Amino acid sequence: MHYTLRQLEVFLAAAHTENITRAAEQLSMSQSAASSALKDLEKQFSIQLFDRIGKRLQINELGRALRPQAEALLDQAQALEQALRQHDRIGELKIGATLTIGNYLAVDLMADFIQRHPSASVKLHVANTEAISQQVLNFKLDMGLVEGELQHPDLEVTKWRDDELQVFCSPEHPLASKATLSDKELIEAQWILREPGSGTRQAFDRAMHELLPKMDIRLELQHTEAIKRAVENGLGIGCLSRLSLAGAIDSGRVVALPTPSRDLRRHFYFILHRQKYRSEGIIRWLELCRNS
Template sequence: MHYTLRQLEVFLAAAHTENITRAAQQLSMSQSAASSALKDLEKQFSIQLFDRVGKRLQINELGRALRPQAESLLDQAQALEHAFKQHDCIGEIKIGATLTIGNYLAVDIMAEFIQRHPSASVQLHVANTEAIGQQVLSFNLDMGLIEGEFQHPDLEVTPWREDELQVFCSPLHPLAKKSSLTDDDLIKAQWILREPGSGTRQAFDRAMHDLLPNMTIGLELQHTEAIKRAVENGLGIGCLSRVSLEAAIDSGRIIALPTPSRDLRRNFYFILHRQKYRSEGIIRWLELCQNS
């Protein structure tokens, strides 16, 4: 074999940090050792994996093409190392989740996962659909649980479970007494919504596509709790996953508003990179999610 796993680690760290000094720090190496490892790898095969722009390393087309295979190989090597050291095939897994899933579903799943696999380490990163998709593509996350549709040829996107959005308002809002909302009500309302790029906003825009040009969006916020608080304080009406609204509706802090003319159903999805090695930890996490 004409390359080492250490050389692949340097290649991937440089691709992630775009700087050989930061790559060396990430791997606890000296800058000169990391630089030599990368140069030796390129020289060995007479290739160039990066474009050098000052101190910045910009991965080129060849580097991007080889990156998934290097990621997969290192993942398998790390899984084997965990098995040798711990006699346990489940080590660390990095899970990404969108806000609704991360705040209302993933933490309970993570707790049960750790209870079943005490030696496992789970990192949970919460962001919107666009951000999670990009991090799965760049191998910064092992897999993602998303509430929007994110299509890319390098990703496997698998439906997980059904969900439905719910329009809601403050008990003191003029619409609170209506048995259902008409399209005219939806157009005249002041809306408080998630930001573009989130799965919730994607589903809302799809359901309201023909009304959007005439709708008034007063606020766009990145957090479901901030939207609920704004709605409770009478700043407008909102639309979020029913999963995130159950406790507030039950307590009477907000009122659910039926919208029979609008289809607010959607799916939650698993996303994984097609080149990602399916470690024992990933397999067990998927099984637990599917059975939850």
């Protein structure tokens, strides 16, 4: 074999950081050792994996093509080392979750997972669907739990569970007493919505597609709690997952507005890179989510 796992580690760390000094720090190596390892890897095969732009390393087309295989190989090597040390041990798991899932499902899942697997370390990153998918594609996350629909040749997207959005308003809002909302009322209302790129906004736009050009979108916010607070204060009406609204509706802080003419159903999904090694931790996490 004409390459080492250490060389692959340097290659991947450089791809993540785009800087050999930061890559060396990440791997607890000297800058010169990391630089030599990368140069040796390229020299051995007469290839170039990065374009050098000053101190910045920008991964090139060949580097991007080889990166998934290198990631998968290192994942398997780490899993083998873990199995040799302690066969039933589950190590670190990096999970990405979109806002609704992260706030209302993922924390309970993490607690259950750690209770079942005390040796596990679960790190949760919460962002919108677009951001989570990019981090899964770049192998910065082991897998994602997302609300938005995705299509990417390198992503394996699997349905997880059903969800439904709910239009809502303040109890003092003029629409609060309405039995149902007409399309005319949906157009005339002022809306407070999630930002483009989020799964919630994607589902809302799909349900309202022919009305969107006429709708008055007053605010676009990145956090569900901020949207609920703005709606409670009478700034407009909103549309969020029923999962995130249950407590506010039960307590009377907001009122659910029926929209029978609009299909607000959607799904939550698992996303994994197709070349990501399915470690014991990933397998057990998926089992827990499916059975929850």
